[in-house]
Amino acid sequence: MSGLSKVRSVVFKNATPILLAIFAIFVVVKMPVFFTPDNLISLSSQGAIWGLAAIGMTMLIITGVTDVSVGSQIYLGGVITVRVFQATESMVLGLLCSILVCMAVSAFNGFAIVKVGLPSMITTLAVQQVCNGTASLIIGKDSVITMPDEFSVWGQTRVLGLPISAVLFLALFVVGCVVMNCTKFGRYVYAIGNNSDAMAASGVNVFRIREITFIITGILCGIAGTFNVSRIGGAQFNMGIQMEFSCMAAVVVGGTSMLGGSGNMIGTLLGVFVIAALDQLLRMFSVSVYLYNVFWGGIVLFTVSMDLLKKYQERHERELKNLAAQEDEQS
Amino acid sequence: MEQKEKDYLVIEDIHKSFYGVEVLKGVSFSAAAGEVHGLLGGNGAGKSTLMNILGGIYSKDSGRIFIDGKEANITDSKAAERAGIAFIHQELKLFGLRSVAENIMISNLPTKGPFHFVDDKKKNEIAKQYLDEVGLQVSPTTRLDELSIAEQQQVEIAKALSLNAKVLIFDEPTSSLTSRETNILFGIIRQLKKNGACIIYISHKSDEIFEICDKVSVLRNGENVGTRDTANTTNDELVSLIIGRKLDQYFPELPPAPGPEAETVLEVKGLVNKKLNGVSFALRKGEILGLFGLMGAGRSETARAIFGLDHLFSGEIYMEGSQVKISSPRKAMKTGISFLTENRREEGLVLNADIRKNLTFPILSRVSVPGIGCIRAKTEMSLVKEAFKRFLIKATGPEQRAATLSGGNQQKVVLSKWFMTDSKVLILDEPTRGVDIGAKAEIYQLITEMVEKGLSVILISCEESEMMGMCHRILVMRDGEIIGEFQRDETTQEELVGLCIGGKAV
Numbered sequence: 042m043s044g045l046s047k048v049r050s051v052v053f054k055n056a057t058p059i060l061l062a063i064f065a066i067f068v069v070v071k072m073p074v075f076f077t078p079d080n081l082i083s084l085s086s087q088g089a090i091w092g093l094a095a096i097g098m099t100m101l102i103i104t105g106v107t108d109v110s111v112g113s114q115i116y117l118g119g120v121i122t123v124r125v126f127q128a129t130e131s132m133v134l135g136l137l138c139s140i141l142v143c144m145a146v147s148a149f150n151g152f153a154i155v156k157v158g159l160p161s162m163i164t165t166l167a168v169q170q171v172c173n174g175t176a177s178l179i180i181g182k183d184s185v186i187t188m189p190d191e192f193s194v195w196g197q198t199r200v201l202g203l204p205i206s207a208v209l210f211l212a213l214f215v216v217g218c219v220v221m222n223c224t225k226f227g228r229y230v231y232a233i234g235n236n237s238d239a240m241a242a243s244g245v246n247v248f249r250i251r252e253i254t255f256i257i258t259g260i261l262c263g264i265a266g267t268f269n270v271s272r273i274g275g276a277q278f279n280m281g282i283q284m285e286f287s288c289m290a291a292v293v294v295g296g297t298s299m300l301g302g303s304g305n306m307i308g309t310l311l312g313v314f315v316i317a318a319l320d321q322l323l324r325m326f327s328v329s330v331y332l333y334n335v336f337w338g339g340i341v342l343f344t345v346s347m348d349l350l351k352k353y354q355e356r357h358e359r360e361l362k363n364l365a366a367q368e369d370e371q372s
Numbered sequence: 373m374e375q376k377e378k379d380y381l382v383i384e385d386i387h388k389s390f391y392g393v394e395v396l397k398g399v400s401f402s403a404a405a406g407e408v409h410g411l412l413g414g415n416g417a418g419k420s421t422l423m424n425i426l427g428g429i430y431s432k433d434s435g436r437i438f439i440d441g442k443e444a445n446i447t448d449s450k451a452a453e454r455a456g457i458a459f460i461h462q463e464l465k466l467f468g469l470r471s472v473a474e475n476i477m478i479s480n481l482p483t484k485g486p487f488h489f490v491d492d493k494k495k496n497e498i499a500k501q502y503l504d505e506v507g508l509q510v511s512p513t514t515r516l517d518e519l520s521i522a523e524q525q526q527v528e529i530a531k532a533l534s535l536n537a538k539v540l541i542f543d544e545p546t547s548s549l550t551s552r553e554t555n556i557l558f559g560i561i562r563q564l565k566k567n568g569a570c571i572i573y574i575s576h577k578s579d580e581i582f583e584i585c586d587k588v589s590v591l592r593n594g595e596n597v598g599t600r601d602t603a604n605t606t607n608d609e610l611v612s613l614i615i616g617r618k619l620d621q622y623f624p625e626l627p628p629a630p631g632p633e634a635e636t637v638l639e640v641k642g643l644v645n646k647k648l649n650g651v652s653f654a655l656r657k658g659e660i661l662g663l664f665g666l667m668g669a670g671r672s673e674t675a676r677a678i679f680g681l682d683h684l685f686s687g688e689i690y691m692e693g694s695q696v697k698i699s700s701p702r703k704a705m706k707t708g709i710s711f712l713t714e715n716r717r718e719e720g721l722v723l724n725a726d727i728r729k730n731l732t733f734p735i736l737s738r739v740s741v742p743g744i745g746c747i748r749a750k751t752e753m754s755l756v757k758e759a760f761k762r763f764l765i766k767a768t769g770p771e772q773r774a775a776t777l778s779g780g781n782q783q784k785v786v787l788s789k790w791f792m793t794d795s796k797v798l799i800l801d802e803p804t805r806g807v808d809i810g811a812k813a814e815i816y817q818l819i820t821e822m823v824e825k826g827l828s829v830i831l832i833s834c835e836e837s838e839m840m841g842m843c844h845r846i847l848v849m850r851d852g853e854i855i856g857e858f859q860r861d862e863t864t865q866e867e868l869v870g871l872c873i874g875g876k877a878v
Contacts, residue, residue, distance in 0.1 A: 223489040225481050232478055235467035242465050243479040244450035303469045359517070 050354055056347040057294060061315055068322065078202075080321065085203060086196075086272055088317025089210035090115065091284040091291075093265040096217040097258025098288045099309045103221075103234045104251055105301030106154055106161040109285045111262050113172035114143045116281035118266020120176040123186055123276045132195060132271070140263030146172060147259025151252040173279070180276055188275040196271030206268040210313075213261070218306040230254060234301035286337060291316045293344045300352070380405040380570040381539050386435035388421055391768055395421045397594040398435070403587070405538070408561060408571045410585035410602070412578070412614055417810070418594040419574055423541055426572075427459050428452035439539065453479070457539045458532030464524050466516055466531075473499035473512035476531045502530035506560050522553035529560060540564065541572045546580060558584050576808065578607050592616055592810070615813050622813055623841030624820045629860070630656040630844070636693070637828045638709070638797045640678060643687035647673040649852040651687075655797065660819070660829045662843030664836070664868055670852040671832045672714060675799045679704045679711040692796075705734065708796035712786055712803055714832075716779075720786040723775035727767055728756045730774050730785055734793045755792065763788040764814050780811025787815065791822055798822070799830045804838065816842055836865040 052059065068075055094111040101108050118139035125135040150168055153159045180186060200208045221227035229250045233240045241247045270276050295312030297304025319340070323333050379402035388396040396418045403409035413419045424430045426437070428449040437444050444455040459465075466475050473492075476499045484491040499512040508526040516524060525545060532540055542561070546554045561571060561584055573585055581588050582602050589599040590613040598613050615622060639654040651674050655661050663671045676682040678689060680698040689696055691707050698704045704711070713719040721730055732739055732752050739752040756770050765784050767777060774782060783803060790798055800819070804812045819842065823829055831843055839846050846863065848856035848871045856871050 219489075223487075225483065225488070225490060228474065228478065228481060228490060231470060232467045232474070235469050236465065239465035239467060240478075242449055242459075244448075244453055245479065302467070 050358065056350070057296065057344050060343075061294075061311075064315075064319075068318070072322075072325075075318075075322065075325070080325075082199075082202070082204065084317050084321045085207040087320070088313055089204065089206040090265045090269045090272070091287045092210045092313040092317070093206075093213065093261045093268075094258065094284065095288045095291045095309055095313055096214055096306070097254070097261045098285075099217070099292050099295070099297055099304060099306060100221065100230055100254040101258055102289075102292050102297050102299060103230055103301060103304050104254055105234045105237070106251075107289065107299070108147075108150060108161065108165045108255075108258060109289075110146065110150065110165040110169040110172060111258065111288055112281045112284035112286070113169040113176070114146050114259065114262035115266045115269055115284055116279070117146070117172040117176040117179075118143045118263045119270035119280065120179045120266075120276050122267040122270050123188060123192075124179060126188070126192055132192070132267075136264065136267045139266045140260050143263035143266065144256055144259035147255045147262065148252065150259075151255030155248050155251045155255075169285070173282070177278055180278060184278040186276045188270075190274075193271055193274040196268055196274070204272070206265075206272065209264070209268070213264075214306065214310055221306050226250065226253070231302065234303070236302075286341070287316050287320070290337065290341045290344075293341060293348065298348050298352075299345050300348070379403060380407075380440055381572075382438040383422070383426075384436045384438070386422065386425060386437075387433045388418075388425060388430065389433060393768070395594050396425075396432075399591065399594065399596050401589045401596050401599055403539075403570050403572065405568045405570050406565055407587065408565055408573055408585045410581040410588035411572055411574045411591065412576075412581065412588060412610060413591035417591040417614075419591055420543070421594075422591070423459070423543065423572070423574065426452065426457055426539075426541065428457075453535055453537075455539075456535075456537050457541070458535055458537030460525065460528050460532065460540065460542045460545055464521070464528055466524055466528060468515075468517035470516060471513050472503070472510060472516055472519070472527055475516050475527055476502055476512075476534050478531075479535065498534070499530070502534050503527075505533055506530050507556075507563075520553075521548050522550075522556065525549075525557065526560065529564075537569075539570045539572065541574070543574045544576065545573075546575070546577070554580075578610055581610070582607070590614055611809065614809050616810075622816075624813075624817045626660065626820060626842070626844065626860075627658065627824045630658050634658065637691070638678075639690040640674075641688045641690075643674065643677055643689075644685045645673075645677055645682060646685075647682075647852050648677060648687075651849075651852070651854055653847055653854060653857075655828050655830060657828055658823055658826055659845065660823055660831055660843050662839045662846040663830060663832045663849060664834070664839050664846055665849035667834070669849040671849050672801050673852070674849070675711060675801055675830065675832060679709060679799065681711075705793070705795070709799065710734075710790040710793055710795040710797070711799045712790055712801060714801040714805065716782055716786060716806070721774045721782060724773060726771045726773055727765065727777070727785055728752065728770040731756050731759055731770075731789050731792065734789060759788045759792060763791065763818055778808070778811070780807040780814070783807050783815060784811065784818070787818060791818070791827075795827070797828050797830065799832070801832045802834070803831070804833075804835075836868050839868060840865055 074080070091112070094115060098108060098111060121142050122135035122139045125138045126132060146168060150165055153164050154161045195205055198205055221230065229240065229245055233247055233250060237247055269281065273280065291312035292304070292309050293299060293312070294315055295304070295308030295310070297308060323336065328336070382402040384400050385398045386396050386400070387394070387398055399418065399422055411419055421430065425432045426446065428446045428451050431447060437446060439455050446452050446455060446457070467478070473496045477495050482491045482494040482498065483489060484494070496512040503510065503512065506526045506529050508523060508530065510519060510523065516527065519527065529540070545557060549557060561573070565571060573581070575581055585602050587599060588602055588605070588610065590597050590610060592614060597616070600609070611622070634656040636654045637657050641652045643651040648670050651670065653661070663674060665671045673682065677684050678698065680700045680703055689698055696707050698707060701711070717723060722733070732755065735755075736747065739755060740747045753770070759765065760770070763784050765788065766781050774785060777785065787803065803819070804815055807815065819829060831838070833839055840860070844860055846858045846860070846868065847854050848858075848868060
């Protein structure tokens with residue numbers, strides 16, 4: 042391989058990490074204010090909410106499906122927590138109900154996509170609309186519900202200087218890491234994303250494994266929903282919208298391929314940090330909301346394109362290798 | 373019965389129907405441990421159905437399967453695995469982005485500790501044992517898609533061994549291997565045989581069957597039409613078993629060659645473009661004219677130029693005596709020329725459409741209401757039904773998707789499509805490539821029938837036997853020029869081949 046194509050190969054394969062490194066250096070040099078405790082706490086309490094869902098999303102994307110309904114599930118779960126708390130004064134019950142509802146929604150997603158065979162994009166998009174609408178109906182015409190102070194206890198208590206949601210996120214993240222790397226279940230998830238037919242031929246119940254990944258995502262969305270409303274201190278219209286996008290962005294920036302079969306949890310953790318940091322940064326610059334959207338879309342497009350280029354590059358190199366091997370054989 | 377009791381795998385009287393069509397009509401055969409048993413047969417003969425029954429993908433309607441003397445009840449792939457049956461698929465069923473060890477061990481990953489975490493160290497150790505057994509020198513932690521196809525196949529064999537498989541089914545395992553890789557594979561198969569495995573070897577290539585198999589069974593139309601010891605049979609015998617008649621009847625009797633007085637349908641003079649250096653010839657009515665040569669000699673290029681697919685620098689084309697200008701395939705079809713390209717899947721068929729749509733694409737104007745363009749379903753359907761009967765298309769019905777047909781039947785659909793256009797000249801580029809031997813004979817028969825009805829055919833092929841068996845007259849091409857012309861009986865296969873690789877022009 043010539044020098045130039047070697048450079049090209051390295052750049053293609055590591056485009057996202059290289060870009061992130063440049064970004065990190067830029068922030069450190071230019072914006073020391075970014076690293077003040079207040080700023081970091083605000084960042085982590087926001088990022089932790091959709092970061093929870095990103096744990097499940099990583100599993101889903103590794104099996105080869107995308108779920109664009111997670112943001113709406115978080116919205117719906119939050120609204121349900123609010124209503125249950127109003128009725129029972131119990132945060133725990135609110136959490137349980139939120140988890141149950143989101144679990145049911147995700148289980149439905151899984152059934153429709155895996156068992157029935159509906160395409161994941163349109164199915165979860167439709168479910169997203171249903172959840173959004175239902176949640177808004179439950180909020181009612183006031184569009185905002187303000188809650189008493191005790192409702193905000195979970196969202197505003199600090200453990201070791203961090204919000205509970207952030208601690209919970211880190212803990213569940215560690216569990217997710219272990220599940221994906223050390224258990225049979227995790228190995229099956231990867232294998233299904235690689236070649237689900239081959240997995241079925243190996244005698245593993247593919248539907249069960251995939252359904253479980255959906256249910257895990259649902260549970261995580263339920264937890265995220267409760268902490269979201271507790272952090273805000275109430276519910277309002279359309280909170281959680283676009284969270285699925287932050288989720289997906291974090292997962293792909295973390296190196297999980299949208300084509301399925303490869304990726305890892307640690308990458309997602311980094312991705313969550315990066316996306317949350319970028320988010321915060323854009324807010325600090327008070328970038329216009331429109332420009333903000335353009336920026337997010339651009340980042341995700343860039344990362345998935347780079348992933349594809351990386352695949353091409355790898356295939357190209359493999360072909361070259363095979364060609365060389367064949368020539369060896371002939372000579 | 374004595375013999376059968378000794379055999380490791382015994383299949384008795386298996387029947388299987390799909391949608392009322394009987395695919396297996398009581399197949400029986402048996403194979404011993406330490407034996408490589410070849411399985412031959414055309415597409416649609418029932419080989420893959422039978423193997424899928426063994427693998428637990430399909431369930432049989434009736435019949436019995438014995439393994440090591442005990443009846444095996446194979447209901448799903450897990451049951452097949454328990455019975456010790458493993459498949460080495462034509463298209464490998466592996467996980468490209470995972471490690472070699474993970475691929476081998478996926479269905480019984482070893483675990484340790486109170487949480488049953490996967491024991492990677494043990495997994496790699498066990499995988500290494502099986503890799504050694506098939507003689508593959510790679511680290512178990514290598515990512516699978518860094519291996520060559522041949523090495524990946526060895527991983528699949530290692531996987532089968534890890535499942536304790538005693539019956540290994542190889543489905544055309546050499547289709548994407550080089551000759552050296554094939555030899556390595558045969559070494560492995562011989563080793564497995566020595567260790568007492570019972571091996572079923574499916575292939576189209578008879579030289580492989582003779583090299584590696586001890587016995588061979590031939591399936592035709594869902595029946596076992598004969599089991600032979602490879603030491604006591606010949607290629608000719610196997611071919612006649614496969615096609616169900618003697619080899620000399622393999623090519624149909626051609627209608628008599630039209631004499632020089634016959635009417636000339638198509639004439640080309642001095643065709644020149646990037647690939648052609650002045651090609652001239654004339655095609656008579658009811659004639660099959662062969663264009664023979666190596667790849668790139670200008671055979672397909674000539675056809676593409678005549679059909680308006682490639683640009684011509686100079687040259688003239690005459691259709692029934694009058695000069696025509698063909699600038700596009702559309703023009704060519706209007707003049708009465710049809711072209712079956714060598715890329716059946718890419719250019720010949722709309723794979724996702726059903727057979728009916730594929731058949732009537734070129735003749736939609738004939739089946740639709742004139743001026744309005746609305747398709748008359750009844751007219752279309754009757755044409756399609758007629759084509760099914762006339763051209764021996766084997767399918768579940770006109771609504772079957774083209775992609776799901778066997779190679780031979782796909783080709784028959786493409787052929788029928790062009791036959792139905794009522795063209796005067798049909799150019800066939802490699803019409804039997806990738807088609808099994810039974811369908812091949814049927815395609816030859818179809819071509820002959822159409823020629824008898826007055827069609828003129830230009831047949832392009834790189835198989836000498838096809839040239840000799842199917843053409844009235846053969847033109848040999850090299851470097852974009854015609855360097856030889858022969859009547860059918862004037863030449864030999866050796867002469868043709870010698871000429872196109874650089875012998876003397878006649």
